[in-house]
Amino acid sequence: MAKGTKVTEKEREKMWQLYQQGGSFKAIAKKLRRSPDTVSRHVHEYEAAVRATGYVLNQGNIK
Template sequence: MAAYVSQAEKELMWKLYQKYGTYKAVADKLNRNPGTVSRHVREYEAAVSAAGYILNQKDR
């Protein structure tokens, strides 16, 4: 069974990824699997990107 990853932890994973640059470094810091970190960092980036796209469209 997969462990639950909260929204706050996803954001933390993303911030740490911005700082350290590798999924493995983040996984080591949070005691998580690098695959789990990778999946959630990419998911968070997609959500941020989509939100930015929508906000930029409203300005036009």
């Protein structure tokens, strides 16, 4: 990918899925043709969003 291109939601999800399967940032970056820094940033952002969503959904179960 050219420098400065935006990462799509599908790409972010794919990065996260590959990371969950035990991939390294460097290997994922090579596969998706992105920089390891970009992959790292988006994996961490996606992970934070998943955690926040789980937290909000679990609040309804607490009495």
